Amino acid sequence: MKFSLEWLKAFLDTEASAAEIAAALNRIGHEVEGLEDPAERLSGFRVAEVLTAVPHPDADKLRVLTVNTGDEAPLQVVCGAPNARAGMKGVLGLPGAVVPANGMELRKSTIRGVESNGMMCSVRELELGDEHDGIIELPADAPVGTPFAEYHGASPVFDVAITPNRPDCMGVEGIARDLAAAGLGTFKPWRAETVAGSFACPVEIRTDDPEGCPAFYGRVIRGVTNGASPAWMQARLIAAGQRPISALVDFTNYLSLGFGRPAHVYDLAKLSGPVVARRAVNGETVEALNEKTYTLDESMTVIADAAGVHDIGGIMGGEHSGVTAETTDVLLEIAYFDPARIGATGRKLGIASDARSRFERGVDPAFLDAGLDVLTDLILRTCGGEASEVVHAGSPPSEAKVVSYDPALAGKLGGVAIPEGEQRATLEKLDFAVSDDWQVTVPLRRHDVEGPADLVEEVVRIHGLDSVPSTPLPRADGVARPTATPEQVRERKVRRTAAARGLNEAVTWSFLPPADADHFADGNGGLWTLDNPISEDMKAMRPSLIPGLLAAARRNADRGAQSVRLFEVGRRYLRGEGGASDERATVGVLLAGEKTARGWAAGKATAFDAYDAKAEAIALLEAAGAPVDNLQVMGEAGTQFHPGQSATLRLGPKTVLARFGALHPATLKAFDVDGPVMAVEVFLDAIPARKNAQFARTAYAPPALQAVSRDFAFLVDAALPAGDLVRTVRAADKANIVSARVFDDFRGAGVPEGKKSLAIEVTLQPGEKTYTDADLKAISDAVVAAAANLGATLRG
Secondary structure (H helix, E strand, C coil): CEEEHHHHCCCEECCCCHHHHHHHHHHCCCEEEEEECHHHHCCCEEEEEEEEEEEECCEEEEEEEEEECCCCCCEEEEECCCCCCCCCEEEEECCCCECCCCCCECCCEEECCEEECCEECCCCCCCCCCCCCCCCCECCCCCCCCEHHHHHCCCCEEEEECCCCCHHHCCHHHHHHHHHHCCCCEECCCCCCCCCCCCCCCCCEEECCCCCCCEEEEEEEECCCCCCCCHHHHHHHHHCCCCCCCHHHHHHHHHHHHHCCCCEEEEHHHCCCCEEEEECCCCCEEEECCCCEEECCCCCEEEEECCEEEEECCCEEECCCCCCCCCCEEEEEEEECCHHHHHHHHHHHCCCCHHHHHHCCCCCHHHHHHHHHHHHHHHHHHHCCEECCCEEEECCCCCCCEEECCCCHHHHHHCCCCCHHHHHHHHHHCCCEECCCCEEECCCCCCCCCCHHHHHHHHHHHHHHHHCCCCCCCCCCCCCCCCCCHHHHHHHHHHHHHHHCCCEECCCCCEECHHHHHHCCCCCCCCCECCCCCCHHHCEECCCCHHHHHHHHHHHHHCCCCEEEEEEEEEEEEECHHHCEEEEEEEEEEEEEEEECCECCCECCEECCHHHHHHHHHHHHHHCCCCHHHCEEECCCCCCEEEEEEEEEEECCCEEEEEEEEECHHHHHHCCCCCCEEEEEEEHHHCCCCCCCCCCCCCCCCCCCCCEEEEEEEEEECCCCHHHHHHHHHCCCCCCEEEEEEEEEECCCCCCCCEEEEEEEEEECCCCCCCCHHHHHHHHHHHHHHHHCCCCEECC
């Protein structure tokens, strides 16, 4: 939330500087994300007087001005503005100044052969509004030579992060109240005088949805002239990041930003019949102010007349009933909407608006009449007109909460002892009513205060969060016991291994669009969906980590990344028995783009393939403690993978520890990613626990005797996986064979059709004594016999 120091001082009488205010805001729990001084952006711009203005000798639309800047010698400036003339006063940007609108640094230059020493500026160029028809015209009494920032009264702008539990501070008035309570000045709330209506309201106003809209107030003002809002208001709105539109629209924005109270103004000529807050009818549509059309359902509250829906209640107004420059009669509307209804509607429609952000957190239900008075006063003073009587339909919540409080809780829960008198004064400055026996009545605007702990938060933060001492927790003597579980240790090892292999860690959302999640559901009992998602696009819990990594890869590729190597350690969410949520620890890896960049030594760039994915899967499984030597490579990686370029790693036919390979073209198309893309998913929850697992490494004990290697070349069926033969050979003599690996796969001359020659290197490790020829023959015979069980024969 942005606001200027000048606007803050409208509610706070203080002599504190902007830096002091920023420090106080941080101290009381309102994080200041930025503090900008517009005067710095306007340095180099001065109030100047145009002494002479003559046509440019070589350009019909340019004039050559002689400008007085307060210095001894006037400056010559070339200007193309149609209103540039002798005798006027404006704003001159001197050489070296930077134009706020485009970042251009002004320099002395020659334009069509005539020297120009700066630039006369427009409103838009200085980011003071949208007007750009000519240069700024200042009043005749504007002091020549004065820095324009000083003359304009540029005020520092705060950018404050308001936490979701403090909707009362989503207006400048609420911020001022907190600062006054912290001793930074005197709070001065502003309320307009009530304007008695001079005629009965000609429009029937009612609420037919008391649950969604308990209170709906309104009045008509006729005979208005909708021009520009006052300059002081435009300056405040611009500082807050708002674009001034017209007086009637600006007034509602001012009420929302200044008091935290959204309201709406309708063009009365565009309404027909009663204006009603009601439930929407399934299938009704409305074109909102963002020029998008939304389809509504009966769970949503709308504002409608006899012709149809005009507003999505509490979220966004409609396009067809908005005010214009031709508007003469208006209907003012201010209402209280149920926060839960607003939140659910906003998420379902995917609309994020200033009104929604305030209503779904809870606005002040006691500010309806006062808000209508402020809006009425601003319109009558600026736009003229005559106001009707106010119509009150329904009533807002009015029962205040009372909390029993013990001042000693500040020390017990907050960690800082605060005198009772200071606590009472703090609560009263924040508009809490405190009885003698510490029964605290909570203001209606403070929806976040529900119990004594919330009151502790109030007194401690106003006392100063930086005053809370840092107290270490008690610690037992001796060596600390390990706190990480075996599962946490395993995940750390996997994370370090992935990073060491050159992968970049990603952290993606646990929520997915239902269509993306369904693509990877694999029939695991259906998707686990949220009843109260942050948005409709974040409704399904992820059944796999790959969709999130695909989205991250797409964003990186869109920004020019040539090679994407990502991994994530997280949870996938499945439906367990009875529909319960079942969380599974998982590692996801995604490889896309170039494996090696092109170069004079490497030649063309190469892409990742399924073997790269397999290597990552095995390395991560080994880091996780899986028995990788016993793994079997089998198919059925899933419909998301390319059937000819993917597989699974299993312990036995049923226990799947990982799946890897190239993603199917249909999957890449569904996620709008260019291929080829390799993916890995390691299922940490499926890895069997090691017996007697210890955190410390066993002592390294190298064998006393040198290992021996023997090579075997077997003829096997071409369809036989090499891994099956390797596992069979290793199991032939577990006491002596320590490893086996394929070092050649030959098919061609000398090898029968349908066969292949697999050459395997077998490593033998003697124990107590070296091998004899008889020992080696016995081991070799055992290897050949074991291979024969798979139909393998020694190649002659």
